[in-house]
Amino acid sequence: MTDVTDGVLHTLFHSDQGGHEQVVLCQDRASGLKAVIAIHSTALGPALGGTRFYPYTSEEEAVADALNLSRGMSYKNAMAGLDHGGGKAVIIGDPELIKSEALLLAYGRFVASLGGRYVTACDVGTYVADMDVVARECRWTTGRSPENGGAGDSSVLTAFGVFQGMRASAQHQWGDPTLRGRKVGIAGVGKVGHHLVQHLLEDGAEVVITDVREESVRRILDRHPAGVTAVADTEALIRTEGLDIYAPCALGGALNDDSVPVLTAKIVCGAANNQLAHPGVEKDLADRGILYAPDYVVNAGGVIQVADELHGFDFDRCKAKAAKIFDTTLAIFARAKEDGIPPAAAADRIAEQRMAEARRR
Numbered sequence: 001m002t003d004v005t006d007g008v009l010h011t012l013f014h015s016d017q018g019g020h021e022q023v024v025l026c027q028d029r030a031s032g033l034k035a036v037i038a039i040h041s042t043a044l045g046p047a048l049g050g051t052r053f054y055p056y057t058s059e060e061e062a063v064a065d066a067l068n069l070s071r072g073m074s075y076k077n078a079m080a081g082l083d084h085g086g087g088k089a090v091i092i093g094d095p096e097l098i099k100s101e102a103l104l105l106a107y108g109r110f111v112a113s114l115g116g117r118y119v120t121a122c123d124v125g126t127y128v129a130d131m132d133v134v135a136r137e138c139r140w141t142t143g144r145s146p147e148n149g150g151a152g153d154s155s156v157l158t159a160f161g162v163f164q165g166m167r168a169s170a171q172h173q174w175g176d177p178t179l180r181g182r183k184v185g186i187a188g189v190g191k192v193g194h195h196l197v198q199h200l201l202e203d204g205a206e207v208v209i210t211d212v213r214e215e216s217v218r219r220i221l222d223r224h225p226a227g228v229t230a231v232a233d234t235e236a237l238i239r240t241e242g243l244d245i246y247a248p249c250a251l252g253g254a255l256n257d258d259s260v261p262v263l264t265a266k267i268v269c270g271a272a273n274n275q276l277a278h279p280g281v282e283k284d285l286a287d288r289g290i291l292y293a294p295d296y297v298v299n300a301g302g303v304i305q306v307a308d309e310l311h312g313f314d315f316d317r318c319k320a321k322a323a324k325i326f327d328t329t330l331a332i333f334a335r336a337k338e339d340g341i342p343p344a345a346a347a348d349r350i351a352e353q354r355m356a357e358a359r360r361r
């Protein structure tokens, strides 16, 4: 047994970060499927979380990722007020090379075998079309296309939720929820980022964007010739003079020992998952007087949307739920102030409280 395996098993059974209810290793040699389904908690209801399809360098790394991501979903779902616990699945391998109908169907059978304890959805490397295939074998599948009873692309409500989180942050920091006249920098104008640009412009903000893909930047500048400017990279974006808000909407780890000391913004609020590179960064932000809206709180619009698919999707109902991200974010800032802790820690406390109360019932 390797050290990494020891680490994973220790996390699962002994660490404060662990305490998962169930971890399932799945294999279908015929299609090449190797997957890990991790159920962190069903305290609030069936575990809900997406399927990541990724070329992990080892099986141990995949298990560790499934444990980490599923735990994160417990907190996200609890904070979003959903009656769902946290779960996540990872499929090991390069989706470009091994993804096939047979593999996705085999995966669907494994998810179905859990009898609804885990409900799946899209994540990195899986798309609406893939969930349509998985759904043929498994009724506990969300993230499907509208033609197949799903809600389609979740980025619309994710962006709307992030916008609500930004309004709440502005209210807390400056006493007014409007973003009119504020300068907002978005790193990553993909599916979520480009909808966010739209919300900000409608509210009268000035938007600065960057993206590693030139065509993504071009698409925004062509669509919005006024009110949007582009900078070369994230490094330039976070140092932009007069920036009020920084919205990381690309990959995780945006807030780290290099970026936090040079941020010009007074608020960080974006869609990317796992923005804090390591424990302690939330305190560095607070020490610099930068208000951090916890990522899993403000980016919950997507999970709110997929959860709704289980009840027959209704866009207006979901939008009303995603609008509550405004109040939730304000409540977190208030709790942080009251307890003298950073907002990220306050969010964790509130989520843990909700799960503990559900367990006692």
Ligand SMILES: NC(=O)c1ccc[n+]([C@@H]2O[C@H](COP(=O)([O-])OP(=O)(O)OC[C@H]3O[C@@H](n4cnc5c(N)ncnc54)[C@H](O)[C@@H]3O)[C@@H](O)[C@H]2O)c1
Residues within 6 Å of the ligand: 154, 155, 156, 158, 187, 188, 189, 190, 191, 192, 193, 210, 211, 212, 213, 216, 234, 249, 250, 251, 252, 271, 272, 273, 299, 300, 302, 303
């Ligand atoms: N789509 C959703 O509903 C949803 C829900 C919750 C969280 N998120 C998270 O939000 C983030 C964005 O999601 P998305 O669906 O828009 O993804 P996406 O892939 O459509 O967009 C990401 C964009 O970031 C760009 N990018 C990558 N690396 C970059 C870098 N170093 N600097 C600048 N730009 C970079 C990419 O080129 C791309 O345009 C991800 O972290 C995702 O996990 C998305």
